[in-house]
Amino acid sequence: MEKFREKAKILDASSIKRILYRLAHQILEKNPQLNDLVLIGIQTRGVYLAQRLKRIIKEIENVDLPLGILDITLYRDDLTTIGEAPLVKETKIDFDVKDKVVILVDDVLFTGRTVRSALDEIIDFGRPKRIELLVLIDRGHRELPIRADFVGKNIPTAKEELVEVRLSEIDGKDEVVILEKNEVG
Amino acid sequence: MRWDKKHLLGIKELSCEEIETIFEAANSFRELSQREVKKAPALRGKTVINLFFESSTRTRTSFELAAKRLSADVLNFSASSSSLTKGESIVDTIKNLESYHPDILVIRISQSASLYDLSKYTNASIVNAGDGCNEHPTQALLDMFTVREIKKTLRNLKVLIVGDILHSRVARSNIFGFQKFSSHIKVCGPPTLIPYEFEKLGVEIFYDLDKAIKDCDVIIFLRIQKERQKVSFFPTLREYVENFSLTVERAKRLKEDCLVLHPGPVNWDIEITSQLKDKLHPLILKQVENGLAIRMAVLYLVGTVK
Numbered sequence: 181m182e183k184f185r186e187k188a189k190i191l192d193a194s195s196i197k198r199i200l201y202r203l204a205h206q207i208l209e210k211n212p213q214l215n216d217l218v219l220i221g222i223q224t225r226g227v228y229l230a231q232r233l234k235r236i237i238k239e240i241e242n243v244d245l246p247l248g249i250l251d252i253t254l255y256r257d258d259l260t261t262i263g264e265a266p267l268v269k270e271t272k273i274d275f276d277v278k279d280k281v282v283i284l285v286d287d288v289l290f291t292g293r294t295v296r297s298a299l300d301e302i303i304d305f306g307r308p309k310r311i312e313l314l315v316l317i318d319r320g321h322r323e324l325p326i327r328a329d330f331v332g333k334n335i336p337t338a339k340e341e342l343v344e345v346r347l348s349e350i351d352g353k354d355e356v357v358i359l360e361k362n363e364v365g
Numbered sequence: 366m367r368w369d370k371k372h373l374l375g376i377k378e379l380s381c382e383e384i385e386t387i388f389e390a391a392n393s394f395r396e397l398s399q400r401e402v403k404k405a406p407a408l409r410g411k412t413v414i415n416l417f418f419e420s421s422t423r424t425r426t427s428f429e430l431a432a433k434r435l436s437a438d439v440l441n442f443s444a445s446s447s448s449l450t451k452g453e454s455i456v457d458t459i460k461n462l463e464s465y466h467p468d469i470l471v472i473r474i475s476q477s478a479s480l481y482d483l484s485k486y487t488n489a490s491i492v493n494a495g496d497g498c499n500e501h502p503t504q505a506l507l508d509m510f511t512v513r514e515i516k517k518t519l520r521n522l523k524v525l526i527v528g529d530i531l532h533s534r535v536a537r538s539n540i541f542g543f544q545k546f547s548s549h550i551k552v553c554g555p556p557t558l559i560p561y562e563f564e565k566l567g568v569e570i571f572y573d574l575d576k577a578i579k580d581c582d583v584i585i586f587l588r589i590q591k592e593r594q595k596v597s598f599f600p601t602l603r604e605y606v607e608n609f610s611l612t613v614e615r616a617k618r619l620k621e622d623c624l625v626l627h628p629g630p631v632n633w634d635i636e637i638t639s640q641l642k643d644k645l646h647p648l649i650l651k652q653v654e655n656g657l658a659i660r661m662a663v664l665y666l667v668g669t670v671k
Contacts (some may be wrong), residue, residue: 251393254405254435254665263671265368267386268393304402 184342184359190335193354196316199332200229203314204236206330211281214241216309218280220248222298223269226286228349229316233285248273250284255297271301278306283330287345289315292326317356319343368666372491374480375500376541384542388510390662391655397434398657408437408668411468417443417494418455418474423629424494424503427653428471431660437469437668459486469668472496477534490667498532503663504628505538507656509546511648512583512624514655519546525577526550527609528587528636531558531598535587535628540566553577554609557598574609578619585626586611586636602635611637616644626652 191199211217221230227249234247251269253259259266284298295313302311314330319337335358337343342359346352368386376384397405413432415425425441432439442462453461455474462470467489472480477497484491495501513519524543530536530552540550544567552559553571564570571577578584589605599605611625619625625637627649633639 254397254407259407259669260410262669265390265666265669268390268665270393271396301405304404305400 183362185362187341187358187360189355189357190317190343191333191356193348196332196354196356199316200232201236203330203332204233204240207233207283207312207314208237208241210312210329211283213281214243214245216280217283218246218248218275218277219283219285220250220273220277220298220302222284222286222294223249223251223271224350225345225347226250228347229287229314230283230285231349233283233314246275248275248277250298250301252294252297252301255301257293257297273302273305276306277302277308279309282308282311283314284311285314287316287347288343289313289318289326289328289331290321290343292322292324295326296324316345317343369670371667371670372480372484372493373502373663373667374484374491374493374496376502376505376538376545377500379502379542379545381545384506384509384545387506387659387662387666388513390665391506391510391658394434394661394665395655395658397661398654404434404436406436407665408432408435408468411437411668412440412465413437413469413471413664413668414440414442414462414465414467414489415494416458416462416470416472417441418472419444419495421473421494423653424473425471427656428492428494428503428660428664431657431664432469432471434657435661435664435668437664440465440467455483456486459483463487463489469664471664490670492663492667495534497534498537499534500538500541501534502538503656503660504535505542506663507652507659508535508539508585508626508628509542510659511626511652511655515624516582519543519548522546522548522582523580524548524550524583524585525553525571525581526585526587527553527574527577527611529558529589529598530554530563530587531560532590533587535585537566539585540568551577551581555599555605574615575618578615580620581623582620583624583626584611584619585628586631588628588630589632589635606635610635611641613638613640616641624648629653 219230221227249272251271253266253268312329315328316332318331318334321339344357346355348354469490471492471494473494474496477499526536550568552568625645
């Protein structure tokens with residue numbers, strides 16, 4: 181018996197697409213200087229979202245923004261307490277972040293702990309001019325004083341629920357669903 | 366794949382999946398060493414003690430740097446400068462260090478296969494940095510990692526190990542490791558340096574290097590460890606060189622893409638002729654770089670297991 185079942189579908193493929201176009205325009209509106217703008221996606225789904233934003237921005241402005249991949253595992257604040265070693269995935273930032281405006285991209289903003297780790301890790305690569313946070317979903321329940329600069333959609337959730345962003349690159353289709361604990365199980 | 370081993374005592378006890386997990390982590394750590402800030406906070410607040418009852422510079426410095434790049438606190442404890450010279454027993458030394466509540470003990474010791482017993486005297490994870498003639502797991506892991514990086518696979522390779530097989534924990538760990546991936550192992554050296562029991566490990570034994578090098582995908586030359594040969598296992602060094610050294614002539618008969626590895630430090634003109642130094646040294650130095658990444662991966666994995 182599965183522990184979680186689908187409670188509601190929040191976004192489908194076409195609404196995700198529309199949101200990403202809007203977010204791309206918002207990034208460009210806020211940062212008209214494109215030459216110091218870079219994208220960094222947080223593993224795993226943040227990377228795919230960042231790739232899509234890069235494509236959309238290329239389509240709108242005909243500019244290829246540098247794209248970095250960030251795995252925050254080694255910077256987690258619970259590494260010594262979870263009791264197992266999580267898999268360390270690839271980090272690849274092959275441009276200098278110094279004096280750049282970094283658009284940090286993730287799928288879901290929840291406690292804020294992942295973003296805290298990502299900020300520390302990026303700053304170990306160099307000193308950016310500014311870091312702005314972009315998330316597809318903000319579901320609340322922050323445990324740290326962190327907020328996003330660009331939000332795809334705010335979704336009020338209960339803390340025990342899960343928000344799952346599924347992307348065609350790895351999940352076969354684009355959608356966002358809320359999962360709740362299966363009482364029967 | 367989840368990692369749940371508290372200790373790394375040998376390659377023998379690892380599954381192929383566990384070895385792949387170490388390689389995957391090592392890949393990421395190699396990237397970390399290329400950043401401007403070569404450090405991540407993964408083992409912050411952890412204490413790693415390098416406990417070397419046998420002398421070593423390369424392995425110890427590699428472990429030391431690996432621990433430091435993961436933000437652990439490192440204490441180096443070596444036999445020559447320690448209370449062992451004052452007669453303290455190994456068990457007492459470990460009990461004594463236990464008072465500092467270390468999280469990982471990296472141990473090199475001359476007694477073969479003694480680490481499991483020693484693990485009873487500490488709550489720390491134990492990483493084997495070479496135990497007598499038994500195993501040297503991180504060396505074999507870095508050899509395999511280097512081969513895998515270039516050959517893109519570890520399966521069905523022909524691997525030859527040349528030299529002092531008798532005293533070599535590197536040979537044993539590599540045999541266990543490569544065999545897990547169904548690779549075929551040949552060993553070659555003077556009969557006095559190849560234990561008869563090695564046949565039982567399923568390896569093919571050669572006493573003639575010219576026959577052994579045929580069709581090899583990988584050749585690992587072992588260092589002639591003069592310090593381990595209190596009695597002579599071969600008549601003269603010159604005779605050894607004549608029979609078991611990689612010469613220009615022999616190198617011509619290797620497969621085009623055959624990899625030549627050496628755990629270092631190379632005795633040039635003994636294991637390998639110095640005429641091949643320009644050609645072969647880069648890969649041997651790559652092993653050193655990969656060794657650091659492998660040791661970071663091992664420390665990270667055993668250090669984060671509860």
